[in-house]
Amino acid sequence: MVCLLLVILSVSARAQEGFLCEAVSKTTNGIRLTVFDPPTNRMDVYSCSDLMGEIWSISARDLPTGGSNILSWTDLGAGSGLPVKIYSFSDPTIDSDNDGYPDARESLVFRTDVSNPNSRPMRVSGLVGYNGAEQNGTIYVLSVTEESSWSIAKSVALSSPGAYTNDEIGNFSSYWFKSFRDLNTNCIREIWEPFGIYSAYSLYVATDVSNVNITLNDQPSLWGTVNYSGGVTGNVYILAATSPDSWQSPYENVTVWQQGEDLTGGVTFASFPIGFSFTGLPASNYFIRAFIDENYDGEYSPSEPAGQYGGSALAVSQRITRIDFALGADVDDDGMLDEWEMQNGLNPSFADSMQDADSDGYSNLEEYVRDSNPLGSDPPGSTGGVTTVRYYYDSNDRLNHIFEGTQSSTEYQYSDSDNISSTRIVRGEP
Secondary structure (H helix, E strand, O other): OOOOEEEEEEOOOOOOOOOEEEEEEEOOOOEEEEEEOOOOOEEEEEEEOOOOOOOEEEEEEEEEOOOOOEEEEEEOOOOOOOOEEEEEEEOOOOOOOOOOOOHHHHHHHHOOOOOOOOOOEEEEEEEEEOOOOOOOOEEEEEEEOOOOOOOOOOEEEEOOOEEEEEEEEEOOEEEEEEEEEEOOOOOOOOOOOOEEEOOOOOEEEOOOEOOOOEEOEOOOEEEEEEEOOOOOOOEEEEEEEOOOOOOOOOOEEEEOOEEEEOOOOOEEEOOOOEEEEEEOOOOEEEEEEEEEEOOOOOOOOOOOOEEEOOOOOEEEOOEEEEEEEEOOOOOOOOOOOHHHHHHOOOOOOOOOOOOOOOOOOOOHHHHHHHOOOOOOOOOOOOOOOOOEEEEEEOOOOOEEEEEEOOOOOEEEEOOOOOOOOOOOOOOOOO
């Protein structure tokens, strides 16, 4: 939905002449302007979306008045694009220097001297090339007088890569020529949209110029969602890491758990799925990971719910969407949580529970159940680090046992005392 702000100005080279917009009305396809004009046979209409830059575009040329002083014109582009539209009107028969270009066009659009017949618009042409992944979106070819500007006011629109010509470039001025593909149709160049620049330096235009060729390049970006169905709460960190074992990165998004207050003063919290995006990334290979920072220390802890998109790094050189994954999940359905597999160097996207990565006689799944290192050899029968085990029956005749040793004692309870044995291996102890 576009919210349109209309501002009507009247422009005339003669003080005694002027235009008056009598009515503005909505039509099915745009905005209708009803203008009372002075005695003239033609009228130009101009539009601008930023009076600070005061860059005008010609919306309509030489509209015939038909001998009437009332003219209605419909802007079919008013329902899309930038949300502010400022209109101006002029008499195209006024040409002070008799160079064939109306004064208002020279002063508003071409930025040329209305009193100098040698000051006039030139023709700039070239090719826009693009071999990237994005196949939709208007391509705008811009000519701007400020290096940082991406205004489309004096642009040429293309539906696909190819040749362009702009014949509204005022001479005796310097310009930067740029182009971008407007993927989200908002008429504004976004950092993640394909773009290109003819030169890092401005080009002085004194006469017609050709071969101003521009190549568009894709911009690396990532878009997706993170889901979670457990009960742990905390800030949600989503990061793009270049190292397979890293949980820190300069490229991260953080969604705070406590979002604010509702209208009744109650606290609002984040909800899943949580959307994320990374823009301005250098082209590289990234591991896309996320975790819930339950203890609010800003770092990942092994006990916190975590997840990763896929089992390997993702090559990012263009816009990639649908990077959707869950925390605390088992994507490959091998009985081992993804976060444990990632922590221990296994592939969370490959069902490898029956493999024995370290050839110690224990499968990866057995290592997972024992919470031992699947990549560190622990041969069968090893009793290093076994703690003392004490068994007893409680008042309900159930067998209990307690492990006693250097680690905190852990208590278990059994409902059947037949053929029960228990062993605990304490990792990291001799």
